Amino acid sequence: MQLSHTLPVASAVFDEPNLVSSAGLLPLMALAQPSRLRALADERLSVPTDKGANAGLKLSSLVAGMAAGADSIEDMALLRHGGMGRVFTGAYAPSTLGSFLRSFTFGHVRQLDAVASRFLLNLAEHTELVGGIEDSGTVHVDLDDTIVEVHGYSKQGAAFGYSGVRGLNAALATVSTEAEAPVIAAQRLRKGSAGSARGAARLATDALALIRRTSLAGRAVLVRADSAFYSHALVTAVLKAGADVSITVRMDPAVKRAITTIGEDAWTTIKYTDAIYDQTTGSWVSKAQVAEVPFTAFTSKKKIEQITGRLVVRRIPELNPKKADGQETLFDTWRFHAFFTTTATDAPDTVAADQTHRRHAIIKNVHADLKASALAHLPSGVFTANAAWLVCAVMSFNLTRAAASVTTTPALARAATTTIRRKLINVPARIATSARRLRLHLPTDWPWEQAWSALYRVVLPARAPATRTSPPPLRGATSVEMPGRPAASSRPGGGTATPLELTGNAAVHRWIEA
Numbered sequence: 299m300q301l302s303h304t305l306p307v308a309s310a311v312f313d314e315p316n317l318v319s320s321a322g323l324l325p326l327m328a329l330a331q332p333s334r335l336r337a338l339a340d341e342r343l344s345v346p347t348d349k350g351a352n353a354g355l356k357l358s359s360l361v362a363g364m365a366a367g368a369d370s371i372e373d374m375a376l377l378r379h380g381g382m383g384r385v386f387t388g389a390y391a392p393s394t395l396g397s398f399l400r401s402f403t404f405g406h407v408r409q410l411d412a413v414a415s416r417f418l419l420n421l422a423e424h425t426e427l428v429g430g431i432e433d434s435g436t437v438h439v440d441l442d443d444t445i446v447e448v449h450g451y452s453k454q455g456a457a458f459g460y461s462g463v464r465g466l467n468a469a470l471a472t473v474s475t476e477a478e479a480p481v482i483a484a485q486r487l488r489k490g491s492a493g494s495a496r497g498a499a500r501l502a503t504d505a506l507a508l509i510r511r512t513s514l515a516g517r518a519v520l521v522r523a524d525s526a527f528y529s530h531a532l533v534t535a536v537l538k539a540g541a542d543v544s545i546t547v548r549m550d551p552a553v554k555r556a557i558t559t560i561g562e563d564a565w566t567t568i569k570y571t572d573a574i575y576d577q578t579t580g581s582w583v584s585k586a587q588v589a590e591v592p593f594t595a596f597t598s599k600k601k602i603e604q605i606t607g608r609l610v611v612r613r614i615p616e617l618n619p620k621k622a623d624g625q626e627t628l629f630d631t632w633r634f635h636a637f638f639t640t641t642a643t644d645a646p647d648t649v650a651a652d653q654t655h656r657r658h659a660i661i662k663n664v665h666a667d668l669k670a671s672a673l674a675h676l677p678s679g680v681f682t683a684n685a686a687w688l689v690c691a692v693m694s695f696n697l698t699r700a701a702a703s704v705t706t707t708p709a710l711a712r713a714a715t716t717t718i719r720r721k722l723i724n725v726p727a728r729i730a731t732s733a734r735r736l737r738l739h740l741p742t743d744w745p746w747e748q749a750w751s752a753l754y755r756v757v758l759p760a761r762a763p764a765t766r767t768s769p770p771p772l773r774g775a776t777s778v779e780m781p782g783r784p785a786a787s788s789r790p791g792g793g794t795a796t797p798l799e800l801t802g803n804a805a806v807h808r809w810i811e812a
Contacts (some may be wrong), residue, residue: 304328316730317380320366321738322723322750324385326701327362328757331418333700335361335693338413349401355388357413357690358399362389364694366723369674381729384736399683407685411485414693415508418481421700422512429478433512438654439505439541440480440533440661441523443469444746446669446676454681457490460526467492468668468688472513472661479712480664481699482692483508487685494526499535506539520641522546522658526640532598533605537640542708544639544655546608547595553636556593556609564589568649571810588612590648595638607640610651617647665712668695671715698723704756705749721746722753 301307330336336354343353363374366387377389390398402410422428447465448456458464466487472480483505486497500519509519519541527547536538536543547553567577570586594607617632637655646654672691688790695715702710702718727738744750 307763310690315381316384316728318382318385318727318729318738319379320376320382321725321727321740321754322719323362323366323381323703324738325367325750325754325757326697327358327386327703329425329701329753330358330361330697332415332424333417333697335413335417335697336672338416339410342409342413343406344409345398345401345406347401349397352388353398353712356390357397357410359388359390359692360395360399360687360690361697362386363395364672364691365698365719367570367671367719368792371399372677384401384729385738386646393508395652396678396683399678399686400680402682402686404681404682404685406499407682409691410686410689411504414485414517414696415483415504416687417693419508419511419694421696422481425569425700426703427478427481427696427700428473428512428514429475431766433475433477433513434517435476437475437509437510437514437517437656438521438657439502439521439528440472440658441469441498441502441521442658442661443467443526443663444486444665444669445490445750447701448490450747452679453684454490454679455487455677459490459492460494463491466681466684466804467494468673469494469497469782470661470692471500471501473505473509474660475514476762478703479699481696482664485692486690486797487681489681494524495529495532497531498527499531500522502532503535506536506541512664518542519652520653522767524658527678528606530603533595533640534603537605542640542656543607544641544651546637546655549634549636549724553593553609556591557636560591560611562715563593565613566649568612568652586612586649588652593638605640607638608643608651609638610648610655611636612652626661648666664695668692671695671719700755701757702757705752707749707752710746710749722750 321422336358338354339357343350343357345353353355359377360372363377366376367799368376371392373397374390374392377386382389390597404530409581444467445459445463446463446468447463451466456464459467467490469486469488470482470483473483474480478543483614484501484509486501488496492648506519506521509515513615520543521536521541522544523546525546528545528547533543533545541738566589567584568586568588570584573586588610590608590610593607595605597604612635613632614635616633634683639651639655642649670692672694675694676687678687698715698718699711702713710721711723723803725744727740730737730739740746740747740750
């Protein structure tokens with residue numbers, strides 16, 4: 299691609315008041331309306347003084363800005379450009395949102411956690427975010443933490459953690475199934491030097507409690523984590539909540555003794571890196587093998603507190619053995635990776651259990667997703683402000699994921715946030731006015747026009763003309779009254795108002811033209 303020589307660009311001036319760069323925020327924030335994002339914040343947040351006034355609108359502004367790509371407080375200014383003030387109301391200035399975040403205490407952050415969990419429940423109720431009631435299969439809860447790097451010495455709580463990077467520690471609990479992409483069910487921001495297992499039991503029980511309140515209730519649940527989370531407190535909390543665990547164990551003497559009891563004929567070759575499938579024998583030609591042995595964990599505890607289960611071991615050749623005095627080894631040496639699981643022996647079997655446990659790495663994609671979006675920075679020097687920022691980033695992540703799930707496009711439903719933002723949210727549009735209604739004119743030949751239109755028709759069915767291919771309206775979708783205005787259903791044209799609120803007397807009617 300090159301610049302046009304037929305019609306060269308003569309000038310570029312920022313003087314058009316009727317353009318918006320993120321027209322996808324219209325259906326996105328309309329989706330947040332029946333999920334009560336603003337109402338939940340107004341009900342549960344008690345941030346004092348004028349800094350906490352209109353908490354619902356300020357929280358909606360933060361979530362909308364993050365969905366549009368903001369990764370700092372200053373970036374929230376993208377909500378106040380061009381014609382955004384005509385489509386939305388209640389978009390606060392970055393300085394106001396910064397003051398709002400800095401007014402949070404730890405108690406207010408926990409209130410915001412309650413808002414986030416209930417918001418996720420409402421999203422799951424109105425969309426297929428976590429699947430339908432008729433779905434079956436195991437639900438996977440993954441626990442992991444990541445270090446968000448910060449710079450300078452003024453960040454409260456910043457320290458060097460296990461990664462050797464100066465930052466703050468963000469712990470997440472995600473929920474996923476075989477058919478649905480992960481959503482974030484619980485989150486905590488901790489000081490950078492915090493151990494991974496700190497608060498993990500509470501994080502897991504919060505996620506399990508949320509699952510019991512969704513359509514996932516009644517299904518088998520498996521909690522997966524790496525060796526940093528291997529603790530008696532976490533395992534007992536998960537088992538008490540009715541779930542099973544699959545946790546990598548440290549190679550302590552008890553684990554090493556258990557591995558030595560595995561006979562050579564017990565190992566099964568599995569599909570692994572660089573494996574080749576032999577169609578003649580119907581087996582994998584691979585150097586990786588798995589086996590299992592009964593195992594009792596936490597034998598240093600009282601006998602009644604010890605936990606029995608299975609120790610599944612994977613071994614691979616030692617590719618970098620320690621150098622000896624110039625003499626090669628007379629036999630193969632192996633590296634062992636073991637995890638402890640409380641699932642029944644027959645379901646799943648050893649190979650399936652190993653495959654299921656290795657899929658725990660899916661949570662790393664969630665970490666990368668957040669760091670490519672709102673968690674690229676922790677923008678404040680105040681720890682509680684950054685903790686609130688993390689919760690807002692999680693709500694934006696789940697809202698974006700829910701929007702993609704209603705487009706009926708499987709690829710988008712499992713796509714990264716940056717992909718969803720590029721295809722559905724950051725769509726430019728020109729605003730036109732007709733019959734006291736705003737109409738958005740979107741680019742012609744937009745490659746993802748069908749997905750965008752499907753989302754619009756689902757969340758704003760009253761404004762979308764009926765077509766043969768129109769999807770069913772959003773479950774439980776209702777109109778919302780604006781303060782001082784009649785209900786949207788009583789106004790001609792069916793205009794509505796949502797937080798970050800759509801304007802009332804010039805509501806964007808369904809004339810979304812490509």
